[in-house]
Amino acid sequence: MILDNKKAIITGGTGTLGEKLCEIFIREGADIIFTYNKNKKRADEIQEFLRETGKKVIAIKMSLLDKVSVEELATIASKELGRIDILVNNAGITQVMPFPLIEEEDWDMMMDINVKGYFLVTKEIARVMIGQKSGVITNIGSLAGHRMLEVPVHYATSKAAISGFTLSLARELGRHNIRVNNIVPGLLTGGIGANVPEKEYNEYIKYCMAGRPGEPQEIANVAAFISSDKGGYINGQNIFVDGGL
Numbered sequence: 001m002i003l004d005n006k007k008a009i010i011t012g013g014t015g016t017l018g019e020k021l022c023e024i025f026i027r028e029g030a031d032i033i034f035t036y037n038k039n040k041k042r043a044d045e046i047q048e049f050l051r052e053t054g055k056k057v058i059a060i061k062m063s064l065l066d067k068v069s070v071e072e073l074a075t076i077a078s079k080e081l082g083r084i085d086i087l088v089n090n091a092g093i094t095q096v097m098p099f100p101l102i103e104e105e106d107w108d109m110m111m112d113i114n115v116k117g118y119f120l121v122t123k124e125i126a127r128v129m130i131g132q133k134s135g136v137i138t139n140i141g142s143l144a145g146h147r148m149l150e151v152p153v154h155y156a157t158s159k160a161a162i163s164g165f166t167l168s169l170a171r172e173l174g175r176h177n178i179r180v181n182n183i184v185p186g187l188l189t190g191g192i193g194a195n196v197p198e199k200e201y202n203e204y205i206k207y208c209m210a211g212r213p214g215e216p217q218e219i220a221n222v223a224a225f226i227s228s229d230k231g232g233y234i235n236g237q238n239i240f241v242d243g244g245l
Contacts, residue, residue: 004028006025009032010022012090033073037064044059058076065113065117067120084135085134087126088140089140091113102152111158115162126173138182138226140185163182163238183219185241185242189213190216209244
């Protein structure tokens, strides 16, 4: 188990990818805290299911934009887990809308949750990691921020921002023995991928060397590896997991 005895925080734990991140991190030996925003029923189900493994699993309801809740997350994690070895920034939103119809409020909401949310959570958890002089931060980006795809402009922009966030953060936190990477998934089954129009879906499959969409667990497996000691020489990278485009 490559995450044996590691302590991890995973944001957005009730989404399609978030569930697999929680499941695989537990399978690989970690104790986890995962956050959710609205779906308490699903959070309770995930927590109950994963606790059957004997590992510590704690679900915390919070908004990424509530500074008080974010500060409490860091406090609870330090108390309940003893330390914080890993942060996986996974929570985010999308909104299907043509560019001319995007309102300022839509733009601000996308940037707030997908970018500012990463900033606020990472800032609090990084303070703990700096005190420990160790840690790994794994961001979940999107191919939409790196390729010319037919996707919502404000979503693509928010995901492109995560690349710069990752690179700069890796440089600054490296002196504290903290690694930072960005996983860049391609089209996945379920979640956002389930709502991709048939035309765009077929075009992706046509040019993808794997000839299929990815599975959420394939992304989670990569996240577990680069968050583990086995991935200790991987730092400041945008890691594309897109089937080959």
